[in-house]
Amino acid sequence: MEEVIDLKKLFKILRKRIYLILSLTIAAIGITAALSYFVITPIYQAQTQILVNQKANDQEAYAQAQQLETDLQLINTYNVIIKSPAILNKVIDKLDLNITTEMLAEQIIVSSESNSKVVNIKVLDTDLEKAISISNTVVNVFKEEIPKLMSVDNINILSEAKISKDSSPVKPNKLLNILMGAVIGFVISVGFALLLEFLDSTIKTESDIEKFLALPVMGLVGAFPTEKKYKSRKARRT
Structure with missing residues (x-):
């Protein structure tokens, strides 16, 4: 028992x-x-935002609605391209980073809300200024390269990463x-x-x-x- x-x-x-x-x-x-x-290294986060949107013109309402749907469908493709070697290799060269594209890709988080044309690009790094530099460079390189890669020009930068007074570590x-x-x-x-x-x-x-x-x-x-x-x-x- x-x-x-x-x-x-x-x-x-x-x-x-x-x-x-x-x-x-x-x-x-x-x-x-x-x-x-005292032991765990603090991790900082820098964020930039881009807007996926074609330049305004005199299109009809139906054509504009169709273009909106196209932009939303392209966002998933853009999320993959942003972390691809085609973009990250140029970022590494511009900033003279001593890391591989795989390592840099692990530092980048790309996200977007459902049915939203705004894409958030977050970069994590132990150095806040470095995170900000990488985040802004990724966006600028992506904006320059996307017309060559997909023959479209629908990227606008909404906000760039900056140092703020309350820039505290996100981890731990x-x-x-x-x-x-x-x-x-x-x-x-x-x-x-x-x-x-x-x-x-x-x-x-x-x-x-x-x-x-x-x-x-x-x-x-x-x-x-x-x-x-x-x-x-x-x-x-x-």
């Missing part, structure tokens, strides 16, 4: 090991905070890391406390004798007084 532990007994075990649980939890918080603030999220460290530390410490309790096979009470040795308790011996208590009793008698 499996041993069932009720909530009262579980709470008693946790209260008994409370100092161990608190110590391990605080240690986990301290380690996570130290890693987040220090507060989130510390909270996660606290939760993980607490879970591990509780598990460790329970493990210590279950591995402890020493007999402490008369109920333990009946439980583990299957022997009836015939009598109890009171606790012997300590030397200090014994002397105090002896002094009172005299």
